[in-house]
Amino acid sequence: MSKELSRRTFVQGSALAGLGAAALGGSALFGCSSELAETGADGKAEPAPVEEKIVWNHCAINCPGRCALKLHVVDDEIVRVETYAADSDDMDDIQPRACLRGRAYRAWVNHPDRINYPMKRAEGSKRGEGKYEQITWDEAIEIIARNYQEVIDNYGPEAVYMNYCTGNYGVTARPWFRLLNSLGNGYLAFYGNYSLAQLMWITPYIFGASVGAGSSLSAARDSDLVLMFGTSPVETRQGGAVSHHDYVAMREMTKGKIYVIDPRFNDSLAGRSDEWLPINPGTDAALVAAIAHELIANNQVDKEFLDTYCVGFDEATLPASAQGQNKSYQDYIMGTGYDKVEKTPEWAAPITGIAADKIRAMAGEIAAAKALFVDQGWGPQRRSNGEMTGWSICMLPILTGNIGLPGTSNGLREGSYSVNLTSMPDGENPVKAKISVFSMVDAIDRGHEMTEKADGVTGVEQLPCDIKFVINYAGNCITNQNSDINWVHDVMSDESKCQFVLGSDILMTDSLKYSDVILPDLFRLEQPSMIGTGGDGGYMLAGSEPYAPKFERKSAYDAAALIAAALGKEEAFTEGKTQEDWLRECYETSREKDPELPTYEEAMEMGVYTRKNPAGAVIAMAEFRADPVANPLDTPSGKIEIYSEALADYIAAHEFADDDFVAPIPVYAPEWYGAETVTDEFPLQLSGFHYRGRLHSSWGGVEILKELNPQEAWINPSDAAERGIEQGDTVRVENQFGAMELLAKVTPRVIPGTVACAQGAWHDADMNGDRVDKGGCINTLTTHRPSPFAKGNPQHTNICQVTKA
Known part of the structure; x- marks a missing residue:
């Protein structure tokens, strides 16, 4: 039967x-x-x-x-x-x-390169070669514990570093920070991130530390003009309940026009966006300055708002320390400031690539808007002049008083309404020193020379030693997401500089090849997990393990517990709890703060818990706008600071290079490698963007996604014709830092004079040979020089040449 x-x-x-x-x-x-x-x-x-x-x-x-x-x-x-x-x-x-x-x-x-067993670097091989041999967990833990203790004994905890990583998120997803604190010594910590370091750094000087984002995209439905600076939500945040969805919903429902200001006709423009305003990369601040000139010249700024809510627009609202010196924003714009250059549309046109008449027309539309919504992505600030650019974009809503009201935002990236969950506690780090997340390789190479004044070290005036012990967990940031890969390779492969690198990951990435010992990790979806997040609405996701760990893979929590035990600190690390015990405890703590959450058992069974924002939309700085006296910002003045006295003091106390253009007001600063600094040898700008087929370098090794989303260099037909390049040709893109080969995408969707290349492709080069990257990793060609203030990532600031390979 x-x-x-x-x-x-x-x-x-x-x-x-x-x-x-x-x-x-x-x-x-x-x-x-x-x-x-x-x-x-x-x-x-x-x-x-x-x-x-x-x-x-x-x-x-x-x-x-x-x-x-x-x-x-x-x-x-x-x-x-x-x-x-x-x-x-x-x-x-x-x-x-x-x-x-x-x-x-x-x-x-189920990728064939999945890591299944602990491994150590093969005898006689060098870091970066990727040659490993299988070992037992006992051997791996002994090697890790011995090297950790030696580094602590010989150099101190400032020589231990947990690298920035973005490959794993969840309530219990980051046990390594807790491990290092549980061992009683602490570690050299980082500040900032690769995505928005410049904007994170400058925003507290403008709006105060408590303002970290703008209004939610749903608020823009009530706007009559939406300006999107360097952002493409449908590419950068593709999920069905965050900015991708929120932008599409707003695009379909808003009564206002939508303008996208970007060097590339990005995918978010496909739909009901009204206009693409192509702009030379890195020149957004020049465009804003010229618009500001028209608003000021035509008496179209909201003077009442500027006088009530802001400091530094004009002489009358400057702090006493800056008065009588032509240091106001109005002085800078109108040509009576430090450089005596009037920021007219004619001044901005050759810089930005946007015609003067178009700038005037845009200024007129901004002045006429009853509700202006300005949203900036993180691309414009990820540059050598990123702090100034991010600040400048915020000036459009500030000048017109479009902050804290329905249909408006403050010029930062869109905000969200989220369900927040408590994470497993890290414990207390006794080490006070921190470095910029972008400075890890610098701190391996010359950490003992790095200072607060020149290198952005915080907590101490100077680092006492170089980094000698690195944990690289769930991250491809050593090379693939870092800059100037060829230089990074030279530092990381020099064993005299760093004693030990511990890697823990799921696949063999390029960064993992610099590990001395590798531990096989689990995907978050292979273990019990919870996470809270949101967009215009909030939600929480909960999950169970689909099967027991295979081969000799272990969760990062269990691996860290073994290391803690080997160093005599197991109880301090685990407190007698399993990872699932911590998950339940953290969730119950979350429920105490948010009683609407379902029980732990209900959440695990549901899998998905959603909640709409009871306010309908997030309006940034609404309370401040309603009553600036009762609800002051946490800036020194309690107001929006167009001129920052605190920043002026910071500039006076720190060291900058001659071409680090820094100022206490938002100004346009030419880039080190940009529209005004291209050369005959490298006449094109090179700018990165986020790609549908990857999230940074995550999924970058999945073949089916690589086939669907080939790595390409976008080049304008005029630039391609000059070089004899046709669609589908293999081209070489090179500059003073390196060279890569990839396919050409000949398209009018990128502005002439600029090449656009999706970031995150996996680096693939013979580092003992010609070092030409065949994977198309843009960080083969990016500078490792940090931005002036935040010491952040300037990876869109590049110039290059393109030829047929």
């Missing part, structure tokens, strides 16, 4: 067989089952039914979406990945649907 076979059972069986085919080099996604069982009445064999379980979990990469994943598991294998979608056509419904990357997790989890 035959067993009943549903279509669902057949699909599941087929998927499982496809997984087996992948291991044999066949189709990983479309294989059919060859496993037969019962014989039917007609004598033909039928596929055997399979037992399936469904487990909720979530994406956990550096995207605020962290979308829901519905894992179908058969015989301890994920055979299908689905996501969450409510039965609703309401544009305001909260649906954390995974993008194509999240739906490709199965190919990533």
Whole structure:
């Protein structure tokens, strides 16, 4: 008698067989089952039914979406990945649907380069070569513990560093910080991040430390003019319940015009956006200055708002220390300031590439707008002049008084309404010194020379030593997300500079090849996990492990616990708790703060918990606008600071290079390598952007996504014709830092004079040979010189030449 076979059972069986085919080099996604069982009445064999379980979990990469994943598991294998979608056509419904990357997790989890066992660098091999041999967990822990203790004894805790990483997020996803504090010594910490360091640094000088974002995108539905500076939400945040969804919903519902100011016709322009305003990279501040000139010259600024809510617009509102010296913003714009240059549209046109008449027309529209919504992505500030650029963009809503009211924002990136969860505590770090996240390799190379005045070290005047022990967990930042990869390789491969590098990850990345010992990690979706996030609405995702850990893989928590035990600090680290114990405890702490949350058991069963913002939209700085006396900002003046006396004092007390253009007001500063500093040898600008097929370098090694999203250099037809380049040609992009080869995308979607290349592609070069990167990793060509103030990442500030390979 035959067993009943549903279509669902057949699909599941087929998927499982496809997984087996992948291991044999066949189709990983479309294989059919060859496993037969019962014989039917007609004598033909039928596929055997399979037992399936469904487990909720979530994406956990550096995207605020962290979308829901519905894992179908058969015989301890994920055979299908689905996501969450409510039965609703309401544009305001909260649906954390995974993008194509999240739906490709199965190919990533079962990647042939998955790390399954502890490994150490092979005898006689150098860091960066990627040659390893399998060892036991006991051997790995002994090597790690011994090197850690030696570094502590010989150099002190400032020589220990936990590297910046973005490959794993969740309530219990970052145990390494807790480990280093539990050991009783602490470690050299970092500040900032690779994404928005410049804007993070300058915003407290403008609005105070408590203002970190703008209004939510839903607020822009009430605007009559929306300006999007260097942002493409549908590419950078693709999930179904964050900025991608929120932008599309706003785009369909807003009554206002939408202008996108960007060197590239990005994917967010496809739809009901009204106009692309192509601009030379790094010149947004010059455009703003020229618009400000027109607003001031035509008496179109909101003088009442500037006098009541701001300091530094004109002479009358400057602090006493700056008066009588022509240091106001108005002086700078109108040509009576330090440089005696009037910032007219004619001045800005050759810098920005935007015609003077177009700038005047844009200024007129801004002046006429009753509700102006200015939103800046993090691309414009990720430059050598990023602090000034980010500040300058905020000047448009400040000058026109479009802050704290319906339909407005403050010029920062869009804000959100989130469900917040408490994370596992890190403990207290006794080490006070910190460095910029962008300075790790510098601190390995010359840490003992790095100072507060010149290098942005905080907590101490000078570092006491170089970094000698590095933990690189769930991150490809040593090379792939860092700058000037060739220089980084030379430092990291020199074993005299750093004694020990511990790597823990899921795949063999380029950065992991610099490890001395590698520990095999678990994906977040392979272990119990929770995370809270949101966009216009908030949500929480909870998940269980789909199967027991395979091979000799361990969670980072369990690996850290073994190291703590080897150093006699297991109790201090674990407090007698498993990772799931910590997860439950942290969640109960969250419920004490937010009683609306479901119980732990309910959350785990639901998988997805959503909540709409009861206010409807986040309006940035609404309380300050309503009553600036009762609700002052936490700036020294309590107001918006257009001239910052605190920043002027900082500049006077610190050291800067001759071409580090710094000022206590928002000004346009030419880039080190930019529109005004191209050369005959390198006549094109090179700018990065985020890509659909990756999130930074996450998913960068998944072949099916690489096929769907080939790595290309976008080049304008006029620049391509001059070089004899056609669509699909392999081209070489090079500058003073290195060279890479990749496909050419000849398109009018990028401004002439600029080459655009998606960041995050995996570096692939013979570092003992010509060092030409065949993976198309833009950081082969980016400068490792940090931005002047934040000591942040200037990875869009580059010049280059392009030729046929």
